[in-house]
Amino acid sequence: MAENYYDLLGVSKGASDDEIKKAYRRAAHQHHPDKSGGDEAKFKKINEAYQVLSDKSKRAQYDQFGQTFNGGQGSFGGGSTGGQGFGGFDFSGFDFGQAGGSGNFDGVDFEDIFSNIFGGGGGGSSRTRGRQSGRGQDIQVDIEITFAEMVNGARKKVRLYKNAKCDHCQGSGGEPGSSIKTCPTCKGSGQVHKITRSFLGSFSQVSVCPECEGQGQMYEKKCSVCRGDGRVKKEEEIEINVPAGIESGQTISLRGAGEAGKNGAAAGDLYILVRVATHRKFTRSGLDILSQEEISFSMAALGGEIGIETIEGNLILKIPTGTQSGETFRIKNQGVPDLHGRGRGHHLVKIVVRIPKHISREQKRLIDELKNLGE
Numbered sequence: 404m405a406e407n408y409y410d411l412l413g414v415s416k417g418a419s420d421d422e423i424k425k426a427y428r429r430a431a432h433q434h435h436p437d438k439s440g441g442d443e444a445k446f447k448k449i450n451e452a453y454q455v456l457s458d459k460s461k462r463a464q465y466d467q468f469g470q471t472f473n474g475g476q477g478s479f480g481g482g483s484t485g486g487q488g489f490g491g492f493d494f495s496g497f498d499f500g501q502a503g504g505s506g507n508f509d510g511v512d513f514e515d516i517f518s519n520i521f522g523g524g525g526g527g528s529s530r531t532r533g534r535q536s537g538r539g540q541d542i543q544v545d546i547e548i549t550f551a552e553m554v555n556g557a558r559k560k561v562r563l564y565k566n567a568k569c570d571h572c573q574g575s576g577g578e579p580g581s582s583i584k585t586c587p588t589c590k591g592s593g594q595v596h597k598i599t600r601s602f603l604g605s606f607s608q609v610s611v612c613p614e615c616e617g618q619g620q621m622y623e624k625k626c627s628v629c630r631g632d633g634r635v636k637k638e639e640e641i642e643i644n645v646p647a648g649i650e651s652g653q654t655i656s657l658r659g660a661g662e663a664g665k666n667g668a669a670a671g672d673l674y675i676l677v678r679v680a681t682h683r684k685f686t687r688s689g690l691d692i693l694s695q696e697e698i699s700f701s702m703a704a705l706g707g708e709i710g711i712e713t714i715e716g717n718l719i720l721k722i723p724t725g726t727q728s729g730e731t732f733r734i735k736n737q738g739v740p741d742l743h744g745r746g747r748g749h750h751l752v753k754i755v756v757r758i759p760k761h762i763s764r765e766q767k768r769l770i771d772e773l774k775n776l777g778e
């Protein structure tokens with residue numbers, strides 16, 4: 404916990420400049436590290452306290468916010484304030500690298516503390532955060548399409564139950580015809596000041612006025628339908644184009660199709676995760692479609708024709724004499740179209756030769772004969 408500068412010097416809050424100077428000399432003398440019983444850390448603190456309380460504007464700032472700010476980001480460079488470049492905080496005493504392991508800082512969110520420091524010290528930089536908080540939520544939905552829809556592209560309907568723009572007030576949050584008044588909470592500035600205390604000391608945090616959402620103005624009468632939020636829960640059905648060639652697991656994003664923002668703020672986005680259902684016959688490999696067909700032992704040897712299924716319909720495939728098991732035949736341009744319109748893959752048919760497990764006496768006789776011929 405940071406010590407109070409007045410207490411450090413042993414003076415009251417209303418002390419005059421002269422009293423502060425005297426108190427500082429006395430305290431500095433007492434704790435000077437060169438003296439026996441001196442305390443370097445304490446001595447540094449006393450110097451800090453004096454630097455602030457002896458400076459009119461810094462003292463005023465300290466009185467108001469419990470801390471001082473240098474104004475620019477420059478004062479935080481390197482994270483060490485060392486001896487010079489005093490900026491109101493002393494980071495040198497904290498080992499951030501060990502904070503997690505030691506367990507001393509449980510529950511303290513460093514990032515949050517620093518954003519508070521910069522938000523407060525920089526002056527007004529927290530406005531963007533306010534804008535973001537009014538933005539509508541993103542929505543993610545999953546859809547499943549068939550293998551054929553993946554190849555051909557599809558239009559799909561998606562049902563959403565979401566915060567949508569209120570029709571009554573057009574998202575403004577004000578009752579139509581209502582006049583506009585200055586926000587009584589922030590008196591029109593759109594900002595409120597808040598003192599945040601942490602183990603680093605107290606910081607003034609400028610945040611967006613919760614009453615008017617940073618607008619500084621508000622409607623005299625809130626919208627009777629949405630109660631001033633500018634949006635209402637609605638069920639909505641939208642149609643989306645799923646492009647041909649999309650891969651399972653890819654996401655289609657639609658800007659602004661998420662939830663409506665508060666009081667007309669930007670809407671969130673809609674993310675549609677597309678899954679392609681498995682097909683009983685086809686699998687996909689890049690832009691190619693793969694399938695497998697069995698042929699008989701005799702057809703492999705003698706050749707012939709088989710009917711095969713492709714994504715575009717049925718075809719007759721010629722099996723040449725002496726086809727080997729595992730051999731692949733390519734049907735050009737019957738694969739998956741490229742998502743960006745750059746051509747189309749092929750259909751690859753893998754032939755598997757079926758070796759009979761049970762054979763008749765007659766078949767056995769013929770195969771024996773074949774064997775005797777040297778095959």
Ligand SMILES: [Zn+2]
Binds near residue numbers: 586587590592613620
């Ligand atoms: Zn306000």
Ligand SMILES: [Zn+2]
Binds near residue numbers: 577626627632
């Ligand atoms: Zn409304």
